Amino acid sequence: MHFIIENSRIYYNDESGKLVAEVTFPAESVHVANINxxxxxxxxxGQGIASKLMEAAVxxxxxxxxxxxxxxxxxxxxxxxxxxxxxLLA
Numbered sequence: 001m002h003f004i005i006e007n008s009r010i011y012y013n014d015e016s017g018k019l020v021a022e023v024t025f026p027a028e029s030v031h032v033a034n035i036n037x038x039x040x041x042x043x044x045x046g047q048g049i050a051s052k053l054m055e056a057a058v059x060x061x062x063x064x065x066x067x068x069x070x071x072x073x074x075x076x077x078x079x080x081x082x083x084x085x086x087x088l089l090a
Contacts (some may be wrong), residue, residue, distance in 0.1 A: 021050075054075065
């Protein structure tokens with residue numbers, strides 16, 4: 001699966017171009033992004049796609065030198081389960 005990476009969004013479209021997975025992280029300030037939304041289509045549920053989106057977002061934000069303020073319930077839970085990324089939390 002190849003995610004499309006943008007400044008404040010990482011997503012995946014299926015073969016027909018339909019959005020089937022997405023994480024968004026708009027800027028809250030110059031140095032902090034808010035992970036405010038994750039979405040995985042029912043057709044992909046149970047495959048760990050949301051976690052892969054989060055890993056990609058963390059990698060992008062880390063490389064951009066940004067901290068993270070997660071407000072999406074999934075993102076909050078994901079950070080609790082992945083303390084190795086706690087250094088990114090704002």
